[in-house]
Amino acid sequence: KAGVTQTPRYLIKTRGQQVTLSCSPISGHRSVSWYQQTPGQGLQFLFEYFSETQRNKGNFPGRFSGRQFSNSRSEMNVSTLELGDSALYLCASSPILSSHEQFFGPGTRLTVL
Amino acid sequence: DAKTTQPNSMESNEEEPVHLPCNHSTISGTDYIHWYRQLPSQGPEYVIHGLTSNVNNRMASLAIAEDRKSSTLILHRATLRDAAVYYCILKEDMRFGAGTRLTVKP
Numbered sequence: 001k002a003g004v005t006q007t008p009r010y011l012i013k014t015r016g017q018q019v020t021l022s023c024s025p026i027s028g029h030r031s032v033s034w035y036q037q038t039p040g041q042g043l044q045f046l047f048e049y050f051s052e053t054q055r056n057k058g059n060f061p062g063r064f065s066g067r068q069f070s071n072s073r074s075e076m077n078v079s080t081l082e083l084g085d086s087a088l089y090l091c092a093s094s095p096i097l098s099s100h101e102q103f104f105g106p107g108t109r110l111t112v113l
Numbered sequence: 114d115a116k117t118t119q120p121n122s123m124e125s126n127e128e129e130p131v132h133l134p135c136n137h138s139t140i141s142g143t144d145y146i147h148w149y150r151q152l153p154s155q156g157p158e159y160v161i162h163g164l165t166s167n168v169n170n171r172m173a174s175l176a177i178a179e180d181r182k183s184s185t186l187i188l189h190r191a192t193l194r195d196a197a198v199y200y201c202i203l204k205e206d207m208r209f210g211a212g213t214r215l216t217v218k219p
Contacts, residue, residue, distance in 0.1 A: 033207075043209035044208065045208065058207070104157045104158065
């Protein structure tokens, strides 16, 4: 069974731009969560989607948004990029909502200049 | 405020047991304790979770204190492939923190 895939793997943007990251969960998994990982703040939870609805949300500004499609694929969007948004963005999938075991993808490395 | 606290780093010799501690003194009665690890240049990987009783799986064991204010992840025989950052998190919070960087010496 293929693992979680994230595209693109690397991305460079400039301040003020917006970016969309994509995540394809493991086949059959219906829950997708997004995390931001930075050296200073560690790994922080952004949000979780299940059945195309956001079910849980972390403490991030409204510039961070996401959505999930009927095939469980998910996208995350960050608008008006700031330098501090430079991070590794990780996606994790699981078969059910709020599962104990999540399967993480390799991440998308976003650099904001 | 920190939900879990872990030592920044630990060292172990190959093929010896490793005990990774975690304090979670403000844990609620229904919150699960999870452990994940992150190998270099990879996303985190689930290791184990528990609520009250000690738990075992093919990767590790989890020992939970009777008052649930602390827990210990036990790797029975460390290998070089176990070198990673180990995160102890509470399911209700999902905040990973800095974790413990485990170094395994041959």
